[in-house]
Amino acid sequence: MGRILIVDDTMFMRTLLKNILFSGGHDIVGEAADGAEALAKYQVLKPDLVTMDIVMPKVNGIEALKAIKAADPAAKVIMCTAVGQEQMVKLAIKSGAKGYIVKPFQAPKVLEEVKNVLSA
Amino acid sequence: MTMMKSVPVKVEHDGRWVSTTMGIGKDRIRIGAPLDREILYKSMVDLEERKNQVTITTGSDEAVETFRIASVEKVLSVLKKFIITQCSAYRLNAFFMSPAIRGGVLVKDARWEKGAIAVMKTGIWFVSQENQVCISLGDVAGIEFTRREIQGKDLDVVKIDHLIENEVVTSFVLCPKTTLQVLYNFLKEATQNSAYEGELDPLTGQVAMLVYSGMDSSNIENMLQLSHKDLDAIYEYLINAGFAEVLYVRREIQLTAKGVRYISDSMKSPTSE
Numbered sequence: 001m002g003r004i005l006i007v008d009d010t011m012f013m014r015t016l017l018k019n020i021l022f023s024g025g026h027d028i029v030g031e032a033a034d035g036a037e038a039l040a041k042y043q044v045l046k047p048d049l050v051t052m053d054i055v056m057p058k059v060n061g062i063e064a065l066k067a068i069k070a071a072d073p074a075a076k077v078i079m080c081t082a083v084g085q086e087q088m089v090k091l092a093i094k095s096g097a098k099g100y101i102v103k104p105f106q107a108p109k110v111l112e113e114v115k116n117v118l119s120a
Numbered sequence: 121m122t123m124m125k126s127v128p129v130k131v132e133h134d135g136r137w138v139s140t141t142m143g144i145g146k147d148r149i150r151i152g153a154p155l156d157r158e159i160l161y162k163s164m165v166d167l168e169e170r171k172n173q174v175t176i177t178t179g180s181d182e183a184v185e186t187f188r189i190a191s192v193e194k195v196l197s198v199l200k201k202f203i204i205t206q207c208s209a210y211r212l213n214a215f216f217m218s219p220a221i222r223g224g225v226l227v228k229d230a231r232w233e234k235g236a237i238a239v240m241k242t243g244i245w246f247v248s249q250e251n252q253v254c255i256s257l258g259d260v261a262g263i264e265f266t267r268r269e270i271q272g273k274d275l276d277v278v279k280i281d282h283l284i285e286n287e288v289v290t291s292f293v294l295c296p297k298t299t300l301q302v303l304y305n306f307l308k309e310a311t312q313n314s315a316y317e318g319e320l321d322p323l324t325g326q327v328a329m330l331v332y333s334g335m336d337s338s339n340i341e342n343m344l345q346l347s348h349k350d351l352d353a354i355y356e357y358l359i360n361a362g363f364a365e366v367l368y369v370r371r372e373i374q375l376t377a378k379g380v381r382y383i384s385d386s387m388k389s390p391t392s393e
Contacts, residue, residue: 016330016343020334089226101226105224106223106287106334109223110225
């Protein structure tokens with residue numbers, strides 16, 4: 001089980017992910033609503049994994065991913081984006097993302113992906 | 121008479137399953153007694169699959185006949201391949217990727233497979249050298265004409281969202297644009313009953329999203345701060361609109377005086393009596 005930081009600009013999606021991950025036995029160590037907050041919280045909380053939305057105000061998910069990977073090359077980040085933005089996959093993977101989730105998602109598959117990334 | 125490899129199967133006959141043999145030939149199958157029938161692949165108009173069983177439909181209108189055949193996966197796989205490649209259906213050569221996304225998570229080892237697609241009455245079949253995938257039209261949750269980067273090129277593809285045992289799966293089809301447009305139009309028309317033109321109010325939409333994600337009623341009530349009555353009303357709306365169906369009815373109970381007494385007594389330490 002992992003300590004997870006959830007990054008998404010909508011409270012609804014954060015709450016949904018929190019519920020899913022909690023039901024899978026994970027600890028939610030923090031939440032962030034934009035990329036800048038994500039980086040700040042990552043450095044303090046040192047989570048095992050980050051779920052990162054891509055489209056966010058101020059600093060977007062890709063920029064936040066790059067910043068986190070620059071600060072901690074071993075960071076495990078799963079990107080999370082809406083249908084129709086799948087073209088971001090390559091960019092995210094190139095930038096160091098370990099997994100990719102497309103919204104809307106189903107709990108069992110999300111938990112499976114988190115487990116895979118955590119154990120990799 | 122063509123040479124046929126004969127295999128043991130079970131067929132449905134007069135409402136019950138009977139053991140017999142089936143010959144699988146190049147252009148037909150021959151089912152042994154008590155059916156004693158030869159069926160040309162080209163006379164088949166539909167093929168449905170459920171676990172180790174296939175249902176074959178031949179003819180049209182009043183001359184429709186159905187045959188249910190059960191066998192081991194290896195036999196059915198050979199049979200399906202012959203049917204898909206020769207039956208009376210709209211067929212096209214294409215590349216497909218299925219599944220590409222499962223439950224919102226990208227399938228890491230997903231790859232394009234070269235094969236054929238057969239569009240039948242109740243579903244679409246993809247068949248390649250290694251894979252046979254059926255998408256039942258009743259399980260199609262969305263179709264989109266979109267573009268996807270393939271080997272450095274931005275190409276037109278059809279994206280199909282469909283359900284497999286309640287799991288939402290996304291598959292992609294790639295073929296020449298004109299053929300792709302025909303496939304898209306067919307799917308759009310065949311699944312238009314499941315399309316919804318209106319828009320759900322935000323709260324109902326959020327409930328639907330949570331159900332999609334696998335949340336149960338108590339989770340949804342907690343997350344959205346809804347009363348049981350409010351959530352029930354939203355469920356009613358979703359059910360009536362055809363968005364959802366009742367999975368099971370769960371009861372909430374409270375203890376009577378007898379129940380309370382039992383629990384209280386069970387908590388007493390043996391020495392307190």
